[in-house]
Amino acid sequence: MRTGEVDLSSRINPQSKRIDWVGYFFVIPFFLPFFLFSFVSIVFGAFVAFTNWQIVGETNFVGFENFVKFINDRPAWDAFIHTFYYALLIVPSVIFLAFLGALFVNEKLPGHTFARWAFYAPNVVSAPVIGLVWVWMLDTQYGIINQYFGLSIPWLTNPSWSIYGVSLASIWWDLGLAFILFLAGLQEVDRVLLEAARVDGARRIQSLRYVVVPLLRRTFALILTLQCISTFRIFSQVKVMTNGGPAGSSSSVVEYIYDYGIAKFELGYAAALSLLLFILIMAINLILKKIFPDDDK
Amino acid sequence: MTNSARLLSKYEGKKLKKSNILFWIVGMFFALLWIAPFVWMVSTSLKPADQVMTLNIQWIPETFTLDSYRKVFEYPVLRWGFNSLFVACVATFLGVTLGAMAGYAFARLRFPGNKGLFTLILVSLMIPTELSATPLFIAFLKIGLVDNYLALILPSVASVYSVYIFRQFFKGIPNEIEEAAIIDGASHLQIFFRIAMPMAKSATIASIVLLFTANWNLYLWPLLVTFNEEMKTLPIGISQFSSISGSHAQLTSFGPGMAAATLLSIPSLMIFLVLQRYFVEGVTSSGVKG
Numbered sequence: 001m002r003t004g005e006v007d008l009s010s011r012i013n014p015q016s017k018r019i020d021w022v023g024y025f026f027v028i029p030f031f032l033p034f035f036l037f038s039f040v041s042i043v044f045g046a047f048v049a050f051t052n053w054q055i056v057g058e059t060n061f062v063g064f065e066n067f068v069k070f071i072n073d074r075p076a077w078d079a080f081i082h083t084f085y086y087a088l089l090i091v092p093s094v095i096f097l098a099f100l101g102a103l104f105v106n107e108k109l110p111g112h113t114f115a116r117w118a119f120y121a122p123n124v125v126s127a128p129v130i131g132l133v134w135v136w137m138l139d140t141q142y143g144i145i146n147q148y149f150g151l152s153i154p155w156l157t158n159p160s161w162s163i164y165g166v167s168l169a170s171i172w173w174d175l176g177l178a179f180i181l182f183l184a185g186l187q188e189v190d191r192v193l194l195e196a197a198r199v200d201g202a203r204r205i206q207s208l209r210y211v212v213v214p215l216l217r218r219t220f221a222l223i224l225t226l227q228c229i230s231t232f233r234i235f236s237q238v239k240v241m242t243n244g245g246p247a248g249s250s251s252s253v254v255e256y257i258y259d260y261g262i263a264k265f266e267l268g269y270a271a272a273l274s275l276l277l278f279i280l281i282m283a284i285n286l287i288l289k290k291i292f293p294d295d296d297k
Numbered sequence: 298m299t300n301s302a303r304l305l306s307k308y309e310g311k312k313l314k315k316s317n318i319l320f321w322i323v324g325m326f327f328a329l330l331w332i333a334p335f336v337w338m339v340s341t342s343l344k345p346a347d348q349v350m351t352l353n354i355q356w357i358p359e360t361f362t363l364d365s366y367r368k369v370f371e372y373p374v375l376r377w378g379f380n381s382l383f384v385a386c387v388a389t390f391l392g393v394t395l396g397a398m399a400g401y402a403f404a405r406l407r408f409p410g411n412k413g414l415f416t417l418i419l420v421s422l423m424i425p426t427e428l429s430a431t432p433l434f435i436a437f438l439k440i441g442l443v444d445n446y447l448a449l450i451l452p453s454v455a456s457v458y459s460v461y462i463f464r465q466f467f468k469g470i471p472n473e474i475e476e477a478a479i480i481d482g483a484s485h486l487q488i489f490f491r492i493a494m495p496m497a498k499s500a501t502i503a504s505i506v507l508l509f510t511a512n513w514n515l516y517l518w519p520l521l522v523t524f525n526e527e528m529k530t531l532p533i534g535i536s537q538f539s540s541i542s543g544s545h546a547q548l549t550s551f552g553p554g555m556a557a558a559t560l561l562s563i564p565s566l567m568i569f570l571v572l573q574r575y576f577v578e579g580v581t582s583s584g585v586k587g
Contacts, residue, residue, distance in 0.1 A: 022485045023408035030399035031414070034455035038421055038429055045432035053435070097327075104324035110313060111321075115328035117573055121335065124569045125562040126514030128536035132558040133338045136551050142350045144337055172334065184580050236516045240536055261431045262521065270431050 042278075048271035055265040066272035075248055076273065079256035080280075082163060086252060087231045089167040094174050094227055095220070101175070102182035103208075116183070123176025131240025134169035156242050159249035166234075166241050166250050173237060174230065178223045185219030186212070221292035225285065232281050253277045335562070342366070342555035349552045365556035369538070374560065376527060377534035384449045384519075384530060385512040392456035392508045393501060400463025400500075401489050405475065415464070418457050434521045448522045449530065453512055459504045462579065466500035467493060503579020506572050510565045535561050 052062045070076055101119045105112050122130075137144050138155035146152055155165030189212055197207040213220075235254035238244060244251035244259070253273065261270030313321055336356065341349055342365050344358040402408070403415045433452060442448045470493065478488050494501075519530045526534075538557040569576065 018407060020402075020406035020408050020485060023402040023406035023411065026398045026402035026406065026485075026489070027414060030395040030455055030460060032455075033395075033451065034418070034421075034457075037433060037452045037455065041429040041433040041436065044436065045429060048432055048435065101324075101327065104320070104327075107317070107320070107324075109317065109321050109324070111325055111328070113573075115324060116577065117570060118328040118332045120569065120573070121332060121566055124510040124514075124565040126532040126565075127516045128532045128538075129338075129558045129562045131536065132538060132554045133334050136341065136555065137334060137337065139551075142352065144354060147352065147354055172331070175331075180577065180580055183577065239516075257431065258517070261434075267431060267435055274431055 045271045046275055048268055049275045050272075051268045053267040053271075059268075062268070066269050067276075069269060070272065070276065075251065076256060078248060079244075079251045079253045082249075082251055083232055083234065083253045085163055086167060086170070086234050087228060089163070090170050090174065090231045090234075091224070091227050093167075093171045094178050095223060097171070098175050098178035098223070099182050101179045102186055105179075105183055106186040119179045120176040122173050125173075127236030127240050130169050130173050130237050134165075134172075134237075135241055138165050138168070156250075157246060159247050162242050162246060162250035166238055169241060170231070170234065170237050174227065178227060181219060181223050181226075182216070185216045189215050217292070221288065224292075225288050228284055228288065229281055232277065232284065335566070338555045338558050338562075341551060342559045344552060346552055365552035366560075368553040369556045369560065372534065372537070373526065374531070374534065374557075377529050377531040378560075380446075380449075380528065381513060381531040384446060385509055387446075388450050388453045388512045389505060389508040391450075391454040392459050392512075393504045395454060396456050396459025396504060397463045397494065397497065397501070398489070399460045400465075401467050401493055403460070403464045404467035405470075405493075406485065418460060422457055430517055430521065437522060443522045444525045444528045449519055449528075452518060453515065456504075456508055456511075458507055462500050462504050462507075463497065466497050466579075470496060499575050499579040501579075502572055502575035506569060506576045506579075509568060513565055531561055 049066060050061055050063060051059050052065065053059045098119075101115070105116045105119070135156060138146075140146060140152060140154045140157060143155070145155070153161060155161050155168070193211055193215075194207055197211050233254055234252045235258065238250055238252045238255045239258070242250045244255050254277070257270045257273045257277070260266050260273065340356055340358060343361050343363070344355075345360055345362045345364060348355070348359060403411060437443055437448055442451075474492060475488060478492055483491070514532060515530070516532050516536075519533050523529045523533060535557040538554040
């Protein structure tokens, strides 16, 4: 909670000791589906991870067998490594570009409402659109990107390029949310502080470095966390652009899980991999929390 | 409310000066670059088949034709579109309603477990929805809840984002309004419907934009629970037009693909275009303040 924001619910008033039982009436309609479809299914998933659930045959408890299988499953390791690769490529690019975009729009120069729409627009379209449009744009021979820059990069058809091709589309797709959150953060930055910095002779770049960026620390942390979570879950763009190929070179964890769980119907193994990814994401969250503590300063 | 007033006062634009002209050119260039894929998509969709795969870039088609769209409509696109619209509308309506109620309770009402339940919601944000998809799919399969609207809608009605946005908004309403209403003998239910909700315009719009686009674009879950062609949603149906890269089997198929992509993206792009100001305001006031 920010300082200066008054926590209204705790303000002393004549009814401060009241208990609003009606509160349960307000939250139950939300919590019923929430528990059923989010919580219970996660717990159930953790349970399935220790079984050998498949389309045929009996379902038995198998202990850690699925996890042992993972250790020797080379393509699964590749999927995890690729996912880290995606995160390294996508997260910094999205944050950097989104911040620049937000700085530009926040200047309120002519055309800023158009720019605001343009930067957020890709975020509102669905995965198949990404697949259709970017497979076309990244086509080796006729694709507009190679044509414009006079390249002949096999973006999606060569194992050593496919991750870059998918990342390029992902950066375009993901930028919007980070951008809008940065913009919201920038609009909270006190104009008075910036004016003061200017009066003190700070150049634009200095006030950016010493006033804006420190004030936006929490926004940075929030965006970094959200973007990491979403990139470690990268799935639909991989599915629609390359289907993990060529030769598994662009597979991601969730895409691999989908292949096992749905196509091969090895639900036990798919659930075990899900559990591993969940633990990984939690660990990254905790690390980020350590680096950017939620202080009230 | 002060927030929105402050925001509006900032809307008056600035003039271009010599000192910021370069900055402006670079910024606008990137904005144009960012929507270029959409322009290229629409442009390709309107070209005749033999002008699509060429080695010169034409942003404006030499000859316009709706052939690609005709090809797309050979599939049950209208049915898919209806499915998507119906599912997205119902899920969004429920998501916003349940979110507003829960958000109001978390912000304004005191009951045991208030803080704990809200923390639980926030923690659940860290859990990727894809991870609960597999077990949820098993459960739905077991009870035969597949290939119908209920199966498509149910898992997305509890939206954490909506709760969060409304909670942050309702926290900002001055206590006096509520106290006056209570003295007048209003119940919390009446306060919620008659006073709180009418004030929460920006939060409602922000939630609607966020939930509608999310529901309209849902990909993994509908892919899992629809087997029948009739029950597919638009994104699932239309993904059949994509040629997973490398397969140049359907060389001329980029045209229909772009027509399909255009049909799929126009509704959400339009909604965002119309509501963007309120949306930004809603996001700002719900804030990144935590």
